[in-house]
Amino acid sequence: MIANLRVIRTTFELDLKQQAVDLFMIFGVVIQPLLIAIMAIYMLSERDASRGIYVVVGSGMTGLWTSLLFRGAFNINAERFMGTLEGIVASPSALATVVIGKTLASVTLSLLSMIFSYGLASLVFRLPLSVAQPVPFLLSLLVMVPTFIAFGLLISPLMAVNLSLSGWVNALEYPMYILGGFLFPILLLPGWSNPLSYVLAPYWAARVLHATSSGVATPADVLLSWAMMLLLGILYIAASYRLFKVVLRRARVDATLSLM
């Protein structure tokens, strides 16, 4: 157990070091959320200045999702391209522990998106940015982190099953912005699409963060979102456990651990 925690910690630390110099990650975590925040602020400024915090949280969520999706999709494939996947698989550590460390690094970096968006909206656009219910808001962030790690655990082996699947990552980025209710409520969407949102942990995270930051969250709302995040997190972990076994077995049969 301690050895596995050490693997997660070292993976987290070294992955942060590598991501910090990755220009694509800098774009996804810093530049893109800023662009989305600027666009959303102009769109909403005519309507209601108090919507600033909604924009900050929403654009922060877009950065979080972009980072989680792309890093999740390429976590295993990047190791394959570097030739390090064989070294990891041939070690006594489970591949999942490495993916947990990497996803934790991605989530940590992504939370910076919210801080950047917050700074931009408050300093440059001088919008009122107080979080109405700070304690439930911060607790929701804490619940969100393990849930998002579980989501990353699901994405990584899914994308590693087949190299060509990773090409679909781009197509998955924007639908989540909409289905997750990051920048506007899903009530604006057609009713048939709502069940899709309900099985996505990012939707529940966005819902509770928006509600607590805007001050409209009831205790029942908060508890429902937390329960859904945890429930979906457990389901993602259960599915990923099976997926990791299938992926590793298939990779050893199909000779795809390396690009030999």
Add this chain to the structure above:
Amino acid sequence: MNAIEVRDLRRVFRATIGTIRRRTKEVVAVDGISFDVRDGELFGLLGPNGAGKTTTVKMLTTLLIPTGGTATILGHDVVQGAGSIRPRIGFIFGGERGLYWRLSAKDNLRYFADLYHMDPDIAKRRLPELLELVGLTGREDEKVEGYSRGMRQRLHVARCLLHDPQVLFLDEPTMGLDPVGARELRQVIQNMVSQDKTVFLTTHYMFEADALCERVAVINHGQIVALDSPEGLKGHVEDLSVIEVEVFGIAPAMVDALRQMADVDTVSVEDRDQKQSLRIHSPLGSAIVPQIMQRLDGNGARVGRVTVREPTLEDAYVRLVGGEV
């Protein structure tokens, strides 16, 4: 006791070809090979490119599931007992990949120490020892992307030895290294055996196998065509002489014509800038030279220097793989 036992090991790769009419093509990479490697032995697997060396190593290191047959490492099956094998083996695959280029050598080693669940105190003590062993002391904080090929290969060696494995698999470890770097690495490999480790080495350099290995298996087209000590392998060409002929721009059909000659055992061709060197094995020695010259002249080939010499270990290898070098 045997550290490695291989019985009828087989691996078939399936590739899909065609766009609309997709068909599956099967390629037999390893075709029913069997051998044992004793505890503490330095065993060589020698063969030309594409002979099945790397596929064999990947199956023995649990990274590839065999299509047929069995293999055990330290008594554990490579498929069922992979979890028991992995902490006790180390491997190096030739080439520069397999390391984190954006990290320093020290970070790379620290990470693999954790992946192998090493005690942090032991890892901390072992890291400088290994860096010293592979000659990277003083460069350990530099990023790997700034390393030369030789330095990366030495870092691979340090990574491989980090968790003190009992069995080491070295797949063409000196590939691409300069002569000095390759010699230093061979010295490190010899030191591994003196520390009672079992080493399984693949190479296509005969002299390397000759210098290092107690026994050598020669593999070609996925099958083992000979298994003996280096001295024993030399016995395969005792009856032959080697005729080396320099030619300029010889056609493949001409080489085939030479192969068809009576009393010619094997013919191999090596490209050397503008010219080629033909190596012809024959039991007749210098007596066959006039026939060869006649055949070459008759086809308009420009011929340079001709020499006749006694066979070496490399010639034994060439004969065993049918001239495919």
